[in-house]
Amino acid sequence: MSVVRKWLSHKANALLKPPAAQDPRDDEDRYFTTAIEREARATVKTDNRQQNTELSPMAEYKPPTSEAEFAANFSPKKPLMSDTEAYYESSRCLYCYDAPCITACPTGIDIPLFIRQINSDNKDGAAKTIYESNWMGHACGNVCPTEELCEGACVYNHSDVKPIEIGRLQAHATTVVIRSKKKLFRTGKDTGKKIAVIGAGPAGISAACELRMLGHAVDIFEAKAKPSGLCVYGVAPYKLTNEEALDEVAYLQEQFGFTVQYNKPINGRMDFEKLEKGYDAIFIGIGLGSTSALGIPGEDKQGVIGALEFVEELRMNHHKTPIGKKVIVLGGGNTAMDAASESCRMGADSVVIAYRRGPEEMGAYSFEFDLAKKSGAKALFNVTPVEVMGNGSVTGVKFIRNKAAYGKIEAIPGSEFVEPCDMVLLGTGQGKQVELLEQISGVKLEHKSRILDDRGRLVVNEQYQTNNPKYFAAGDAVNGGVEVVNAAAEAKKAAHGIDQYLKR
Amino acid sequence: MADLRTNLAGIKSPNPFWLASAPPTNSGYQIMKAFDAGWGGAVWKTLGVPVVNVSSRYGAVNYRDNRMVGFNNIELITDRPLADNLREISEVKKRFPEHAVIASLMVETREEWHQIVRDVENAGADGIELNFGCPHGMCERGMGSAVGQEPKVLQTIVEWVKEVAKVPVITKLTPNISDITRPARAARAGGSDAISLINTIQSVVGVDLDTFVPMPNVDGKSTNGGYCGPAVKPIALNMLKNCAQDSQVGIPISGIGGVENWRDAAEFILLGASSVQVCTAVMHYGFGIIRDLKSGLERYMDEKGFKTLDDFRGKALPNIVHWEDLNLKYKVVAEINADKCIGCQLCYTACEDGAHQAIGLSSDPLIRIPSIIEENCVGCNLCSIVCPVEDCITMERRDDGKEYLTWGDRTRAGNIPKTFDDELAGGRHHWVPEPADALTKKKPRHYKG
Numbered sequence: 001m002s003v004v005r006k007w008l009s010h011k012a013n014a015l016l017k018p019p020a021a022q023d024p025r026d027d028e029d030r031y032f033t034t035a036i037e038r039e040a041r042a043t044v045k046t047d048n049r050q051q052n053t054e055l056s057p058m059a060e061y062k063p064p065t066s067e068a069e070f071a072a073n074f075s076p077k078k079p080l081m082s083d084t085e086a087y088y089e090s091s092r093c094l095y096c097y098d099a100p101c102i103t104a105c106p107t108g109i110d111i112p113l114f115i116r117q118i119n120s121d122n123k124d125g126a127a128k129t130i131y132e133s134n135w136m137g138h139a140c141g142n143v144c145p146t147e148e149l150c151e152g153a154c155v156y157n158h159s160d161v162k163p164i165e166i167g168r169l170q171a172h173a174t175t176v177v178i179r180s181k182k183k184l185f186r187t188g189k190d191t192g193k194k195i196a197v198i199g200a201g202p203a204g205i206s207a208a209c210e211l212r213m214l215g216h217a218v219d220i221f222e223a224k225a226k227p228s229g230l231c232v233y234g235v236a237p238y239k240l241t242n243e244e245a246l247d248e249v250a251y252l253q254e255q256f257g258f259t260v261q262y263n264k265p266i267n268g269r270m271d272f273e274k275l276e277k278g279y280d281a282i283f284i285g286i287g288l289g290s291t292s293a294l295g296i297p298g299e300d301k302q303g304v305i306g307a308l309e310f311v312e313e314l315r316m317n318h319h320k321t322p323i324g325k326k327v328i329v330l331g332g333g334n335t336a337m338d339a340a341s342e343s344c345r346m347g348a349d350s351v352v353i354a355y356r357r358g359p360e361e362m363g364a365y366s367f368e369f370d371l372a373k374k375s376g377a378k379a380l381f382n383v384t385p386v387e388v389m390g391n392g393s394v395t396g397v398k399f400i401r402n403k404a405a406y407g408k409i410e411a412i413p414g415s416e417f418v419e420p421c422d423m424v425l426l427g428t429g430q431g432k433q434v435e436l437l438e439q440i441s442g443v444k445l446e447h448k449s450r451i452l453d454d455r456g457r458l459v460v461n462e463q464y465q466t467n468n469p470k471y472f473a474a475g476d477a478v479n480g481g482v483e484v485v486n487a488a489a490e491a492k493k494a495a496h497g498i499d500q501y502l503k504r
Numbered sequence: 505m506a507d508l509r510t511n512l513a514g515i516k517s518p519n520p521f522w523l524a525s526a527p528p529t530n531s532g533y534q535i536m537k538a539f540d541a542g543w544g545g546a547v548w549k550t551l552g553v554p555v556v557n558v559s560s561r562y563g564a565v566n567y568r569d570n571r572m573v574g575f576n577n578i579e580l581i582t583d584r585p586l587a588d589n590l591r592e593i594s595e596v597k598k599r600f601p602e603h604a605v606i607a608s609l610m611v612e613t614r615e616e617w618h619q620i621v622r623d624v625e626n627a628g629a630d631g632i633e634l635n636f637g638c639p640h641g642m643c644e645r646g647m648g649s650a651v652g653q654e655p656k657v658l659q660t661i662v663e664w665v666k667e668v669a670k671v672p673v674i675t676k677l678t679p680n681i682s683d684i685t686r687p688a689r690a691a692r693a694g695g696s697d698a699i700s701l702i703n704t705i706q707s708v709v710g711v712d713l714d715t716f717v718p719m720p721n722v723d724g725k726s727t728n729g730g731y732c733g734p735a736v737k738p739i740a741l742n743m744l745k746n747c748a749q750d751s752q753v754g755i756p757i758s759g760i761g762g763v764e765n766w767r768d769a770a771e772f773i774l775l776g777a778s779s780v781q782v783c784t785a786v787m788h789y790g791f792g793i794i795r796d797l798k799s800g801l802e803r804y805m806d807e808k809g810f811k812t813l814d815d816f817r818g819k820a821l822p823n824i825v826h827w828e829d830l831n832l833k834y835k836v837v838a839e840i841n842a843d844k845c846i847g848c849q850l851c852y853t854a855c856e857d858g859a860h861q862a863i864g865l866s867s868d869p870l871i872r873i874p875s876i877i878e879e880n881c882v883g884c885n886l887c888s889i890v891c892p893v894e895d896c897i898t899m900e901r902r903d904d905g906k907e908y909l910t911w912g913d914r915t916r917a918g919n920i921p922k923t924f925d926d927e928l929a930g931g932r933h934h935w936v937p938e939p940a941d942a943l944t945k946k947k948p949r950h951y952k953g
Binding site for chain 1: 568569570844845846847848849850852853869872892893948949950
């Protein structure tokens with residue numbers, strides 16, 4: 001047993017848990033000295049060039065002026081595999097028993113099976129294996145943080161062998177059927193029940209597919225002009241293209257025959273009541289709202305925009321998206337890292353990520369921070385923005401330095417400084433759609449605290465049913481904002497919850 | 505420094521690596537190129553009355569991303585006029601007098617054999633190889649493996665050849681026969697100086713699932729071919745061992761069948777081969793592989809202290825005995841090195857479904873290292889074979905090495921099971937789960953149906 005524990009401690013733990021944050025009291029100095037990495041890199045850069053190819057040379061992007069230049073700057077992080085590459089890569093899979101990659105996948109895709117199916121030239125079968133567990137199979141193959149999930153769990157990590165490129169293999173298999181338009185599934189026998197799905201994002205689409213498999217009719221109401229939610233409006237363009245995201249939804253819609261009404265927001269109590277009359281159950285897959293305000297002076301100045309709104313414009317307008325010369329990105333989450341990487345790729349002269357705490361406390365995955373750094377972004381740690389400077393347009397952000405004290409951060413008096421910029425991207429989190437959700441009938445008056453938790457997230461039971469039994473919900477609106485794969489996993493369960501509810 | 509010089513029944517070459525009679529030895533150009541690269545000898549593509557070949561001639565067995573693990577061909581002997589080949593043999597020998605050039609021959613009548621033997625000797629061949637092995641096409645015409653499968657016919661033809669041959673004669677045998685020693689003994693009885701084996705194995709390498717035509721496809725039809733490549737090595741080693749251990753064969757052997765690297769070559773020599781012949785590996789990677797063959801074998805010999813090939817030729821032969829002479833008291837069990845284990849659990853599923861249910865899993869899903877249930881372990885090796893990590897699962901000896909008792913001993917002592925439910929049955933007291941336990945055993949959550 002002791003040997004087993006030892007193995008666990010030096011191998012599995014490294015993957016299961018993030019490294020424990022260092023006690024700040026051990027290294028007090030760091031909190032005063034960690035400042036702009038730019039200065040440090042001036043000396044490090046030449047040394048690193050020989051030692052560490054990961055850090056250098058830094059990518060230098062010119063502002064894209066055409067679709068072609070945009071595509072070059074935003075070339076895919078996980079490019080589509082050719083048949084040959086997929087064949088070689090699939091050959092490496094060990095076909096583990098009760099494979100850890102399956103356990104690590106929130107949707108539990110039978111990964112070794114689909115890899116074997118790719119290897120035996122049964123790609124339709126591979127795609128079917130993927131979609132059986134995850135209706136967003138193609139999007140997830142591209143946008144999933146596989147380093148943290150399936151690929152991070154691959155046993156090859158324990159023997160210093162490169163883990164199987166599961167995400168790319170998955171996208172390879174799904175591409176084959178999306179392109180061939182091959183129908184893999186037969187919808188269930190018509191039950192005569194109708195479900196309204198609010199939101200055509202990953203949760204809504206997944207719920208719709210699963211509900212159709214169960215024989216229920218589905219109408220989706222989407223506020224925007226395109227489906228697939230953040231896959232089209234919020235994911236970095238080097239992870240998934242609009243075409244890919246839309247093609248997958250079109251493929252699924254063709255196969256499952258749900259309807260989608262675009263530009264059809266559900267706005268208030270009247271809308272909800274109409275749905276309640278026309279449908280046997282309602283699924284809420286509305287995600288989160290727009291970027292929350294910071295609450296500091298000057299944030300209404302021109303040039304201050306939400307990181308998510310910036311990404312949305314980038315996804316829609318590509319190279320025509322306005323970009324500053326000096327960009328400051330506020331926040332330490334994955335959206336902030338995306339915004340920073342994207343600003344670099346848009347050709348900003350300098351991009352600085354500013355975060356209140358130390359690097360090890362960032363919410364972003366370390367590989368996302370690495371990507372931002374490799375794209376050319378720099379970072380300021382332990383700084384809190386106190387004011388956006390400028391006269392009409394932003395000219396800089398005033399920060400104050402922090403030190404950590406027993407897990408809390410504390411401003412250091414007199415340490416204010418101004419970092420100049422002409423654009424500020426707020427990667428400080430999305431707001432919850434509290435006002436909208438409060439409009440659901442019969443809920444607001446008596447049971448407000450029961451349908452939304454104190455963080456504005458929908459409260460659901462194990463069947464993803466809200467306290468109004470006719471309403472089910474999944475995805476970011478419930479989990480507060482995680483990955484596409486989580487939305488897909490939850491929505492599938494919610495669809496079965498609805499099915500159970502309708503059978504009662 | 506190891507001396508690789510080779511002498512097979514009087515045929516000398518600078519090293520034991522010869523090209524087998526096959527497409528790589530179709531012309532003087534190829535053979536000169538090979539000698540220039542470092543090959544020690546070459547057996548010329550079989551000479552005889554030139555043939556007409558078909559188009560599309562080869563098929564292969566790929567294993568995952570490994571191509572040509574097995575290879576098959578339906579090509580016949582040379583389709584080039586004899587005079588051209590003879591002229592090129594002379595040219596090669598003139599440029600490479602120290603290298604071995606062996607002429608592979610296949611004709612029908614006694615007169616033809618006499619004539620062609622004289623011709624190739626006049627051209628300068630150092631030896632002759634009689635092709636009694638080709639199992640496709642030529643055998644339908646009463647030659648090739650048709651001869652190798654009839655020891656009496658084989659012996660007669662060897663005798664015809666020996667009536668005129670001045671250079672050493674090697675008889676190449678077909679593996680498409682149940683007892684390889686019978687044609688081997690016939691070869692010796694006919695006066696052959698050496699034998700070479702194995703030629704290719706009759707095969708169909710695969711069927712195209714769309715056209716329903718096996719490979720290779722000749723205008724919608726196929727035919728059986730001759731199988732070779734790495735996949736056939738174990739069959740070749742066994743036949744080599746059978747001949748090398750047979751005192752009634754007792755002549756030098758040139759080993760053929762799946763040799764690709766120096767390790768393969770060393771194994772052939774350890775089982776009694778005087779030289780090794782290579783074809784498929786060259787058809788795959790070209791003559792350049794000779795660099796690995798030579799440097800690897802030299803390093804191996806230096807490391808083991810072998811000065812010449814004779815120092816280790818046949819060294820593994822005493823270690824192959826009949827099953828009944830194996831020690832029944834020897835007992836090994838598997839041991840898993842937890843530090844090396846990567847948690848794939850292939851050993852678990854292999855033992856659980858394919859062997860003796862002697863590996864268990866922790867009830868904690870986070871602990872992925874399986875454990876050996878020693879009382880169930882029969883020491884079969886399966887887990888250590890499927891384990892993807894070198895030296896992670898090892899077979900550890902459990903008996904004290906003092907007892908030695910074979911099946912032969914037990915038979916002679918009358919101590920063997922004789923009835924269907926005999927108490928002496930080897931597995932009588934082994935633990936086996938109840939059949940219905942299979943249905944209640946915990947399954948991974950994604951196993952459906």
